[in-house]
Amino acid sequence: MQRPLIWFSVAFAVGCGIALFGVSIPLAAAVLMLAASIIIGRLVSPTIPVCVLLAGLTCGLAYTDAYHRYITDPVSGLEGLSQHMTVTAADYAVQYEDSQRLEVRVDGSDVGLKTGFRTLAYLPLTEEEIKPGDTITGKFEFYISGLREGFDRESYYRSQGYFVLASVNKNAEITVTQPEYRPLSYYPKLFAQKLRDVFAQYGTERQISFWNALATGDRSDLTTADRDHLRKAGLSHVIALSGMHVGFLISLLLLVFGRKLGTALGIPALLAFYLMVGWSPSVVRACVMYGILLLSFWVRRQSDSMNSLFAALLLILVILPDSLTSVSLQLSFAATFGILCFASRIQYLLALPKRVRNPVKRLYRVLSGTVACTVSSTAITAPILLYHFSYLSVFSVLSNLLALWAVSLVFPLLFIGGVSGLFVPTAAAVLLTPAGWLTDYILWVSDWIAGLPYGLLYCENHVDFAFAIVLSALAALLLWKGSRRVLAAGIPLLVLLVVGISVWRGTAVQNDLHISVLPEGSGQAIVISCGEQAALIDCSGSGYHNAAEDVAAYLDWYGIDSLDLVILTSVDLGHARNVCELFREIPVERVLLPQKNRENKTPYPEVIQTMETLGISYEMLAPETETAVGNDSLGLSVLGTVERKLVVRIQSEDQDIVTVHALTQNMLLELTDQTPLPCDTLLVSGGFSENTEKMQELLRRIAPSQIVLESGWESGTDYGGIPIVNPYYTGQIDWKTERD
Known part of the structure; x- marks a missing residue:
């Protein structure tokens, strides 16, 4: 049997997965299954890895069960202590x-x-x-x-x-x-902090946050916009420490110290790097694979990259079986598997004729290698990305082609410059200055690609996901078995198909009405958009939420540059806490707010002053009947008369949503005495369900099909038979109305 470690590791992973879903087997049953696998292995042809598969499956099941029983469960049992x-x-x-x-x-x-x-x-x-x-x-x-x-x-x-x-x-x-x-084991962490201190002296705030993420794995200072742009551009792997970073580190050692000394220093460097950045399946996988490679250099034996990959998988699952559910592990192994299987075939397809001169060939080999690795990894990771994140970056090949060469230069400049800065500040300035230029270029590529229209392919339902699996399987089959002629025709066609689907889907939803309730703790923020029109109802977050940042990130993700209308249902901390910050960051054409307000109450004076300073048009409403506001395509209207409060309806062909987040129960009872308020979806605040008698009367009058409880840490699944949805648990709530 060839490569038994691969077969065993795969079966072990399957056993771990089955056990993680709650299937466990006692030790006696595991021993019997293991014995059966050995007997079956003797009865069948040794070329069929039945015994190895059964042994791996049994060991994975038994080991995960034992790990949970003796390690995980006792620690989890501390809950409440x-x-x-x-x-x-x-x-x-x-x-x-x-x-x-x-x-x-x-x-x-x-x-x-x-x-x-x-x-x-x-x-x-x-x-x-x-x-x-x-x-x-x-x-x-x-x-x-x-x-x-x-x-x-x-x-x-x-x-x-x-x-x-x-x-x-x-x-x-x-x-x-x-x-x-x-203890010495903590010194790599101290070294990482020293590097961050050096970086802080020589870069801009944006550069420093990128350097910290790239060199030490600390992404805490990256802005939401930079994170999202890297994700949209297909460059998020640059700031997620993985095999690429470990490869840069080992290449730097070999380049500076030569093959013999660099190899000797490589394994201690891998251990130090792991201790510096902390536990991550992608880092452990890379360290194990490069460690085996360095050992093979040392003993002058050829290493098997595929065996190394599955040896790393087995080691990680032995250390922590639950890491099988980690997105980091799934993407890291899938991407590496795709590269090992297909990258060389793609480079063969893209190879230049022999008559081309060597300098050109070297440069072209780097570029073709980038394309080969990106296409190979995407072919395998696409279903995983769509399953976990529901989108796929369409232009990732382009962004990687434009940016990875710069990343490969920034990484060594950061390490050499950071270490130099500990002793010779002048040397750090010399090295980190070009690192800053290259970083600005990488972030410019990220911003530019992220801003391209139709750059994301969304997975909206099970049909989309099934189609993605079929496309991924077809791409893998072409890369695995296709001849050079078939690859030359098939891969470009698949790429064009994906881009075409993205453009078609993007064009089709341009005029759809999108309504999103952002999770903002006890505050409220609702974004409504249709085509080039966009409006916001309230802008307030609580706890660790900043509604201005969340709204800005939402608008940026969907390529919306400005807001045509902002409606403040109440000018208090529960509804306008972060709106002034939003005004300063996002262009706003018009603001509607209640006519009667407590003028000395926070944040009313600041809201008025900010709007007047920025020249934002605003109007105070006190309508007696339902009044349409904003562009007709958004379906917005303000209802009734409530002192210092507004009630807003969002209506379309298949949605009828009313937010009474700003109202108390008594206010809403008074309003419904004068104005009928039937709707499909009622958006209320967290404490709204208190006083059962009043709540039941309100629900009888309004008769909503569902309630969105926009704040509150606890909620049931229904109230009086009416389903309750809480963004605190479900996350962002979205409705879409398709329009021709």
């Missing part, structure tokens, strides 16, 4: 407005466990920065994060190895103590 204890910081903290989050290591004996574990802890802000290796003493409460804003946080954290989270009350005191001796 409140314990005064001392933990050790494993990284620097990410700072928030009133708290900080960092990875900590917990001594198992402090909580009644035999082994320690790592987790994420949310702590009050401290005067001094917490460093890796410092100990933190306080009263920690353990909890498990669930579904929030459409994102299954529990599964995500488990795939990262965090089986329970911890927090300290923001008003409680914690004690931070620096150790007399800091």
Whole structure:
């Protein structure tokens, strides 16, 4: 049998996957299955890997079950425990407005466990920065994060190895103590912070955030716009540490120190790099593969990249079976598998004639290699991207062709410049200045590609996803079995087909009405768009939400440059908290707000002053009957008479939505005494369901088909038989009305 490790690793992964879905087998059954696989293997032809597959499947099932039983479940069982204890910081903290989050290591004996574990802890802000290796003493409460804003946080954290989270009350005191001796394993983290400190002296804010992400994996300072543009351009892998970054590091060592010394330094460098950036399946995969490659250099043996890939998969699943659900692992392995299978065939297709001179060939080989790797990885990862993110970047080949050569230069400049800056600041300035120019170019490419129309292909239903799988399978088949002539014709046709579908879909939805309720905690922000027209109802977020940033990111993602209309249903913190910031960032043509307001009440004076300073036209409404506002295509109207409040209806051929988020129950009862308010969907605030008698009377009068509870941490699935949808759990709520 050839490559038994590959067969075993694949079967082991399948066994892990089955176990993760809740199928477990006792140890005795695992032993019997393993024995059966050996017997079957002796009875059938050795060229058929039946025994290896059965053995891998059995081991994956049994190992995952045992891992959960003896490691995962005891740690998860700490949920609800409140314990005064001392933990050790494993990284620097990410700072928030009133708290900080960092990875900590917990001594198992402090909580009644035999082994320690790592987790994420949310702590009050401290005067001094917490460093890796410092100990933190306080009263920690353990909890498990669930579904929030459409994102299954529990599964995500488990795939990262965090089986329970911890927090300290923001008003409680914690004690931070620096150790007399800091273990060597924390020094790579300290080195990463030194690099960030050097970067901060020589770049702009935007450059520095990109450098931190590229060199150290710290993406916390990247703006939402830069993150989204990189995603839309198909360049998000540049800031997601993976095999590309590890390859840059090893290539730099080999270039600077030569093959022999560079190989000797390579494995310690891989270990240090892993400790610097932290656990990530993509980084572990890359470190294992490059580690095997360096060992093969050292012993003068040829390595098998495909075997190395599946050896890395097996190792990661042994360390953490739950990482199989990690999007990072799925994309990293799928992309690498595609490159190993197909990249060489594409480069063969794109090869230049032999008569072309060597300098031109070298440059062309780099460009063709970029195209080959991008096409190969996309062919395999497309279904995964569509499944998890519901979109695919159509112009990723172009963006990678334009940007990756610059990334390959920026990475070594950052490392050499960062290290030089620790000793010779002048050298850092010399190296980081061109790194800044190249970074500006990369971000310009990202901005330009992200701004191109029809650059995203969306997956809107199961039919789209099935079609994507068929296309991906067809592309893989062509790349695997196609002759040079077939590849020359088939691949361009597939690319043109994808681009054509994207243009067709994009053109078809241009005139559709889109209504989106953004999840903003106890605030409200609703975006309505149709063609070139766009309007916003309220702009207020709470907690860690900033509605101005969220609205700006939404508009940028969908290529909307300005707002034709902003309606403030109330000029208070619950509805206009972030609107002044939005006015300064996004062009707004007109604003509607209630006529009677508390003029000294925050944020009313600032809203009026900001609009007058920026020259934004505004009008105060006090209609007695339903009044249409804005462009007819948006279907907006203001209803009734309520002091200091507006009630807004959004109506189309198949939607009838009314927001009463700004109203109390008494206000709405008074309004419905005068004006009928039937609708399909009623948008209310979190505390609206209080006082059952009034609520039942309101629902009898309005008779909505569903309720959107726009704020509140807890909600049932229905109220009096009417379904409830809460963006806190489901995430952004979207409606679309197709129009010819």
